[in-house]
Amino acid sequence: MDRDMFDTMTITKAMGALCATFLVYLLGAWLASSIYFGGGHGHSEQAYIIEVEGADVAEDDVVEEVDFAVVMASASAADGETLWRNCRACHVLEPGVHGTGPALYGVVGRPVQFYDDFAYSGALIEAADVWTPEALNGFLENPRGYAPGTSMGYNGMRSITDRANLIAYLDSIDG
Structure with missing residues (x-):
């Protein structure tokens, strides 16, 4: 009689009940x-907003403008x-020797479209005439934002100190 208790139908019912509970x-x-x-899916609007007096601008949202000339000095x-290693994937520091991008030897202070044997994008000449430290700073920060339509695929260098250090290095290599 105990055998009937553990027949396959009872086991099937127990497993069915377990699966139904899990479902x-x-x-x-x-x-x-x-x-x-x-x-x-996270795309709905907030139902209500609690107004807090004096909380219009968060302290983290305040961006202090830094004078590039001071950083460059x-x-x-x-x-x-050390920052140059990011650039050397596409650029060369020898005069007239090009990689994917134009040679950067003597780039600081020279005209934007300096080499006749390099196919520059037209967007660069629209952005600046000469690669001044300020122009290089703007371009290195956000190439596509500074010169929309540029063929340079670099996303930009966010740190103003890093940009100034890189420009100082580029300015130092041509004597």
Whole structure:
């Protein structure tokens, strides 16, 4: 008689009950999640806003403008040399020797489209006539923003100190 208790039908019923319980749990978790998070997959608008007096501008959002001339005056060519490794994938420091980009020997202070044997994008000449330290700073910060349509695929160098150091290094290599 105990044998009938563990026949295959009883085991099948027990497994079915276990699977049904697990299914109800999963559906309940999905329903609770969609109710709690809004079902919009994170793209829904905030239902209400609590106004807090004096909290219009967060302290982290305040960006202090730094004068590039001040940063450039204290730039380190030695530190810029270590930053050069990012540039050498596409540029060369020998006069007239081009990589994917034009040779950067003597770039500081020279005309933007200096080499006749290099196919510059027209966007650069629209941005500047001469590669001054300020023009290089703007270009290195965001090439596509400074010269829209440029073929330079670099995303930019965010640190103003790094840009100044790199420009100081480029300025130092041509004597």
